[in-house]
Every structure is written in structure tokens, then in C-alpha cells.
Amino acid sequence: MTVTAIIGSQWGDEGKGKVVDYLAESADYVARFNGGNNAGHTVINQYGTFKIHLVPSGIFAPQAVALIGGGVVIDPEVLIDEIRTITRSGLEVEGRLWVSPRAHIIMPYHKILDGLYEAAKGAGATGTTRRGIGPVFADKVSYNGIRWSDFAREKVLLERLKTQVELKNKIIVALGGERLDFDQILETYLAHYETLMPFIRELFPIVQDGLRQGKNFLLEQAMGTFLDTDWGTYPFVTASTTIPSAASAGLGIPPRFLTDVVAVTKAYTTRVGAGPMPTEIHDTESEVYRRFAETAVTTGRIRRVGWLDLELVRTAVALSGVTQICLTKLDVLTGLREIQVCIGYRLDGREVHYTDLDSYGLGEVEPVYQQLAGWDEDVSRAESFEALPQAARDYVKLVEHAAGAAVKWISVGPERSATITR
Ligand code: IMP
Numbered sequence: 001m002t003v004t005a006i007i008g009s010q011w012g013d014e015g016k017g018k019v020v021d022y023l024a025e026s027a028d029y030v031a032r033f034n035g036g037n038n039a040g041h042t043v044i045n046q047y048g049t050f051k052i053h054l055v056p057s058g059i060f061a062p063q064a065v066a067l068i069g070g071g072v073v074i075d076p077e078v079l080i081d082e083i084r085t086i087t088r089s090g091l092e093v094e095g096r097l098w099v100s101p102r103a104h105i106i107m108p109y110h111k112i113l114d115g116l117y118e119a120a121k122g123a124g125a126t127g128t129t130r131r132g133i134g135p136v137f138a139d140k141v142s143y144n145g146i147r148w149s150d151f152a153r154e155k156v157l158l159e160r161l162k163t164q165v166e167l168k169n170k171i172i173v174a175l176g177g178e179r180l181d182f183d184q185i186l187e188t189y190l191a192h193y194e195t196l197m198p199f200i201r202e203l204f205p206i207v208q209d210g211l212r213q214g215k216n217f218l219l220e221q222a223m224g225t226f227l228d229t230d231w232g233t234y235p236f237v238t239a240s241t242t243i244p245s246a247a248s249a250g251l252g253i254p255p256r257f258l259t260d261v262v263a264v265t266k267a268y269t270t271r272v273g274a275g276p277m278p279t280e281i282h283d284t285e286s287e288v289y290r291r292f293a294e295t296a297v298t299t300g301r302i303r304r305v306g307w308l309d310l311e312l313v314r315t316a317v318a319l320s321g322v323t324q325i326c327l328t329k330l331d332v333l334t335g336l337r338e339i340q341v342c343i344g345y346r347l348d349g350r351e352v353h354y355t356d357l358d359s360y361g362l363g364e365v366e367p368v369y370q371q372l373a374g375w376d377e378d379v380s381r382a383e384s385f386e387a388l389p390q391a392a393r394d395y396v397k398l399v400e401h402a403a404g405a406a407v408k409w410i411s412v413g414p415e416r417s418a419t420i421t422r
Contacts, residue, residue, distance in 0.1 A: 001211070001214035001215060001216065001257075001259070002216045002217070002259045002260060003211075003216075003217040003219065003253060003257045003258050003259050003260070004023070004216075004217065004218050004219065004259065004260040004261070004262060005219040005221060005244040005247050005258060005260070005261045005262070005320075006019060006020050006023070006218065006219065006220050006221060006262050006264060007221040007224070007225060007242070007243065007244060007261060007262070007263055007264070007316070007320055007322075008221060008223065008224030008225060008242075008263070008264050008265075009224065009225055009263040009264065009265045009312065009313045009316035009317065009322070009325070009403075010224050010225070010226060010265065010266060010269055010270070010271075010309070010312055010313070010316075011223075011224045011226050011227055011269070011270065011271040011272070011275075011277075012039070012222075012223040012224035012227055012272070013040075013224070013266070013270050013272065013294070013303060014224060014264040014265060014266045014328055015264055015266060015326075015328035015329060015411060016041060016057070016220060016221065016264045017041025017042050017043045017052070017057040018042070018043060018044070018057075018328070018411060018414060018416065018419075019262070019264050019326045019328065019409070019411065019419075020041070020043075020056070020057040020058050020218060020220050021043045021045055021057050021058065021060055021061075021416055022409075022416050022419050023058075023218055023262075024057070024058030024060065024061035024064055024218055025061055026216055027058055027061060027064045027216050027217065027218040028063070028064060028065065028210060028215035028216045028217070029064060029065050029066075029067060029206075029207075029210050029215060029216070029217045029218070030056040030057070030058025030059065030061065030064045030065075030066050030067070030217075030218045030220065031056055031066070031067035031068070031069060031217065031218070031219050031220065031247075031251055032054070032055075032056050032067070032068050032069060032072050032220050032222060032250075033069045033071045033072065033219055033220075033221070033246055033247040033249075033250030033251045034069075034071045034072065034221060034222055034223075034240040034241060034242055034246045034247075034250050035072065035073070035133070035221075035222030035223050035238065035240050035242070036053075036054065036072060036073035036074065036075065036106060036131060036132075036133050036136070036222070036240075037053035037054050037074075037075050037078045037079075037106075037131050037298070038053075038128070038129040038131045038133045038222070038223070038238060038298060039053055039054075039222035039223060039298065040052075040053055040298035040299075041053070041057045041220075042414070043057050043060060044414050044415050044416070045060050045415075045416050047060055047086075047089040047090060047091060048089050050085065050086070050089070052082055052086075053078055053082065053298060054068065054072070054074065054075070054078055054079050054082055055068070055079070055082045055083065055086060055093075055097065056068070056218075056220050057220060058218050058220065059086060059091070059093065059096075059097065060086075060091065062091065062092075064096075064218075065096055065097075065098070065206070065210075066093075066096060066097040066098070067097075067098050067099075067100075067203055067206065067207070067251065068097070068098070068099045068100060068103060069100050069102075069103070069203060069247075069250040069251035069252070070100040070101075070102025070103050070203070070250060070251075070252075071103075071240065071241075071246055071247075071249055071250020071251065072100075072103050072222075072250065073103065073104045073105070073106055073132075073133065073136045073137065073140070073240075074099070074103050074104070074105055074106060074148075075105075075106040075131065075132070076105065076106075076189065076192035076193070076195075076196060077192065079099070079196065080192065080195050080196065083097070083199070094198055094199070097199050098199060098200075098201045098203060098206060099148065099196065099199045099200050099201070100148070100200075100201075100202065100203045101147060101148040101149040101152070101200050101201070101202060102147055102148075102149065103147060103148055104136055104137075104139070104140045104145040104146065104147055105136075105145075105146050105147065105148065105189070106131065106132040106133075106136045107132070107136070107146065107161075107164070107168075107185065107189070108180055108185060109135070109164070109165065109168035109169075109172065109180055110132030110133075110135040110136040110139070111130065111131065111132035111135075112132075112168075112172055112177055112180070113132070113135040113168065113171065113172065113175075114128055114130050114131065114132045114133065114134055114135055115130050116171075116172065116175040116176070116177055117134065117135070117175075118130065120175060125274060126235060126236055126237075126273060126274055126275075127236070127272070127273030127274040127275075128273065129272075129273075129298050129299050130299075131298070133238060133239050133240075134238075134239045136239075137239035137240060138239070139164075144164060144167070146160060146161055146164065148193070148196075148200050151189075151190070151193040158186075161182070161185070161186060161189075162182055165180055165182040165185060166182075168180070203251065203252060204252050207251060207252050207253060208252075211253070211257055217253070219244070219247045219251065219253070221242055221243075221244070221246075221247075222240075222242070223238050223240075223242045224242060225242060225243060225263075225312075225315075225316040225319065225320065226312060226316075227242055228240075228241055228242040228243050229241060229242075230243075231243060231319060233275045233276055233359040233362060234358075234359055235359065236273065236274050236275025236276070236359060237275075243319060243320050244258060244261050244320050244321070260323045260324065261320050261321050261322045261323050262322070262323065262324050262325070262326055262408075263313070263316055263317060263320065263322040263324075263325050263326070263403075263405065264325075264326045264328055265308075265313050265325050265326070265327050265328065265399065265403070266308075266327075266328050266329050267308060267327055267328065267329050267330045267332060267333055267395070268292050268305065268306065268307060268308050268329070268332065268333070269305070269306040269307065269308060269309050269312070270292065270294060270303040270304060270305050270306070271303065271304045271306075272299065272301055272303050272304070273301075275359060276359055276360070276362040276363035277304055277306055278306075278309060278311075278342065278345060278362060278363075278365050278366075278367045279306035279307040279308070279309045279340075279342045279367050280304055280305070280306040281305055281306050281307070287336070288305075288307075288336060289305060291332060291333075291335075291336070292305035292306075292332065293305055307339075307340040307341060307342055307367075307369070308341045308342065308399070309342040309367070310341060310342060310343050310344075310398075310399065310402040310403060311342060311343070311344050311345055311353065311354055311367075312354060313325075313399070313402070313403045314402060314403050314404060315353070315354045315355060317403050317404050317405045318404065322403075322405045323405065324405060324406055324407075324408035324409075325399065325400065325403060325405050325406065325407045325408065325409075326407070326408065326409040326410075326411065327396060327399055327407050327409070327410050327411065328410075328411040329411060330379060330388075330392060330395070330396070330410055330411065330412050331378075331379050331380045331412045331413055331418075333374065333375075333392075333395070334374075334375060334376065334377070334378060334379055334380075335374070335376060336374040337373075337374050338371055338372070338373065338374055339371070339372045339373070339374050339395065340369040340370070340371055340372075341369065341370050341371075341372060341395075341398060341399075341402075342367040342368065342369055343368055343369070343370045343402055344367075344368045345357075345362075345365035345366065345367060345368065346365065346366045346368055347361065347364060347365045347366065351368075352365060370398070372391065372394060372395055372398065373391045373394075374391060375389040375390075375391040375392050376389075377389045377392075379392055379412045380412050380413045380418060381412075381418075382412055382420060383420065384420060385410065385420055385422050388410075388420075396410060406422075407422065408421065408422055409421055409422070410422070
């Protein structure tokens with residue numbers, strides 16, 4: 001049996017979707033345990049190119065059962081849309097995807113409040129994806145949430161939803177927004193529930209059966225380590241626990257069953273939204289900026305970019321007990337004459353670590369760089385570690401030495417096949 005958590009060791013967008021799609025070939029269960037449709041995963045395989053936000057990326061492995069745990073918050077429209085898209089691509093989803101009735105539901109007022117709070121914070125805004133994530137998790141832990149299980153009890157649903165819409169309307173109006181109509185929300189969401197009913201099922205017996213039978217589980221984290229509410233760059237974080245411990249509560253898997261933690265690490269750093277980023281490159285005209293620039297899958301925003309920050313990766317490895325690293329996007333570095341890698345931080349002349357600092361302190365550190373030689377050879381068709389140019393191999397070795405975990409896989413292109421296993 002293996003229970004493998006796949007986590008991002010940076011600020012998300014490390015390429016977890018591709019890695020999960022690759023590793024799902026040997027999985028019996030693929031599962032999401034945290035976050036919501038603020039996540040965006042790009043998966044390219046024989047069925048097509050998919051940008052998915054809620055359904056586990058491992059759904060494309062036809063033998064795998066896909067689970068969306070109670071730790072995930074769900075925007076029903078997004079989920080319905082994804083189920084339809086995947087079904088249209090030729091894959092059977094019904095009977096193979098199960099959604100926990102414990103999952104909380106993103107309501108229209110959550111999305112509106114997300115936008116209003118961001119606007120009210122002005123320059124101090126988090127730069128959220130505006131998908132309602134902060135407000136729905138706030139409702140969850142303040143006992144104001146609505147779950148799928150509520151839809152199975154009409155009286156409970158009517159009472160609870162009515163209270164929430166009235167309460168939220170007061171806040172929305174006070175912040176300059178427009179009142180929402182209860183009847184319209186109810187009608188729309190009852191229709192969503194009707195559509196999703198065949199997928200909603202308590203996961204406990206499914207997970208317990210799998211564990212008892214020694215099956216292989218692949219648990220997909222959404223976002224990245226440094227967006228974690230507790231260990232990330234608070235307040236510039238997301239509203240859920242992103243480290244592997246969340247997989248336990250979010251899916252009902254006891255912590256001692258976790259066998260592997262794979263950190264997906266991009267060969268450089270990106271960040272979407274506000275918050276400190278020590279290795280950020282500000283020169284938008286530079287060759288390296290243009291090379292690293294990417295567009296976020298969920299919001300279409302241009303990601304902030306920077307050199308690889310190994311102080312972050314090292315912290316993520318220790319924090320989550322990472323057993324292997326998958327280094328992604330190595331091919332993007334091809335053609336750079338020199339490559340900088342941040343191997344630590346200094347503040348006021350002293351060496352400091354990520355965990356010594358709060359978010360504002362992290363914004364003041366000076367990265368310590370090690371300079372490495374680049375390479376010109378195309379690496380995108382390399383099939384083994386030995387086939388990579390010496391400079392690329394040195395880069396990989398520096399990552400594993402500084403991070404403290406072995407690089408087991410190297411991704412050299414977006415397709416499933418462009419993956420080197422060591
Ligand atoms: P929220 O999760 O939409 O509330 O946004 C909070 C912060 O997390 C913002 O900086 C977002 O840009 C960031 N964020 C949320 N989801 C992702 C993701 O999947 N990739 C990268 N950044 C994300």
C-alpha cells in the first residue's frame with residue numbers, strides 16, 4: 001500500500017497537475033483534500049488539454065476512483081462544468097467520482113464578499129482569486145457554512161440558508177454591494193444539487209475499504225506550502241491548510257497511513273497575488289523575466305517570477321517530511337547563460353531562515369545567490385538523467401543537496417511523456 005501526498009513546495013503553480021496525472025497510472029484512488037476552485041491544474045494527455053480546478057487531476061487514469069474530500073470547498077457550477085468537460089473527452093466519470101457530503105459549498109455571497117473585502121483593504125489586499133475561498137472557509141469555522149448534507153434535509157436547508165442570506169445581505173449592503181435574492185439562490189442551488197446528487201456519497205467507508213485492502217492512494221494538495229494559513233506568508237496566504245496533515249482531516253485518512261510525500265518544485269519561483277517574494281525579478285524587459293513569465297490558470301493573471309529559492313524548498317521539505325522531489329520545468333532554463341539560485345537569506349548582515357521571520361520580515365531579506373552555468377542543449381527529449389547536459393545535472397544535484405531530499409523525477413516538458421525518472 002502507498003498513500004502518497006503530492007504537495008507544492010513553493011507558492012503553488014509548481015506543475016502538480018502534470019505530476020499527479022503521471023503518477024496516477026498506478027493509483028487506485030486519487031483525491032483532493034483542501035482548497036477549492038482557486039486551484040488551477042493544467043493536464044495534457046491523450047484525452048486533450050484540460051484546465052481543471054476541482055476534480056482530482058488523477059481522474060484521467062481510468063482505473064482510479066476519484067474523491068473530493070470534506071476539506072474541499074465546492075462551487076457547484078464549476079464542478080458540474082468539469083464533470084461535463086471530462087465526460088465529453090470520452091472518460092466515464094459517473095460511478096467513479098465521489099464528493100463528500102461534508103464539503104462546504106461556495107454560495108454567491110461568498111464570491112461577492114471576497115471582492116468587497118479585497119476592495120475595502122485597498123493597497124493591503126491579498127490579491128485573492130475572488131472565488132469566495134476566504135469567506136466560505138470563514139463560514140465553515142464560524143458555524144455558518146452550508147454543506148451538501150444540508151441539502152438532504154429540506155427544513156434544515158431552508159432555515160440555515162435563509163439566515164445566511166439575510167445575514168450576508170446586511171454585510172453586502174453595508175459594504176456598498178447589492179442585496180441577493182434568497183429564492184433565486186435556493187432555486188439555482190437546488191438544481192445544482194439535483195445534478196450532483198449521483199456523485200455525493202460519504203467517503204468514510206470507501207477510504208476505509210481502500211486502506212484495509214492495501215490500495216494505492218494519491219492525495220493532491222491544492223495551492224502550495226507557502227500559501228498555507230499557518231506556515232505560509234500570512235496574511236498573504238489562502239484560507240486552508242495546504243500541508244499534508246490536511247489530508248488526514250480532509251479525507252479521513254489517519255496520519256500514520258501516509259507513506260510518501262512528494263514535493264513538486266518548479267526550477268524557478270512564481271507567485272500570484274500579493275506578499276513577499278525574496279527572489280522576485282522586477283525587470284520585465286529582461287530575458288529571464290520573459291522566459292519565466294506565465295499566466296495563472298485560474299485567473300489569467302500574469303504570475304510574478306523569480307529565481308529558484310532553495311530556502312523555501314528546504315523549509316517545505318522539513319515541514320512536510322518530504323520523501324522525494326519532482327523538479328518541474330527544467331526545460332524553461334535552457335538557453336540562459338548564467339543561472340542564479342538562492343541558497344539562503346541575510347538580514348542586517350546576519351544569516352536568517354524562513355521560519356525566523358514573519359511575512360513583513362521576509363520582505364526585507366537579502367537573498368544569497370549561488371551562480372551556476374547554464375546550458376544550450378535541448379533537454380525536452382531527454383529520457384534519462386545521464387542524457388541531460390552536465391550543467392543541468394549540476395542544477396538538479398544542487399537542488400537535492402540544498403533541499404535535503406532526492407530528486408526522483410524531472411519534468412522537461414508539459415506532456416506526460418516528458419518526464420525523467422531516476
Ligand atoms: P484565495 O485562495 O483565492 O483566497 O487567494 C489567496 C492567495 O492565494 C492569493 O495570493 C492567490 O493568488 C493565491 N492562490 C490561491 N490559489 C492559488 C493557486 O492555485 N496557485 C497560486 N496561487 C494561488
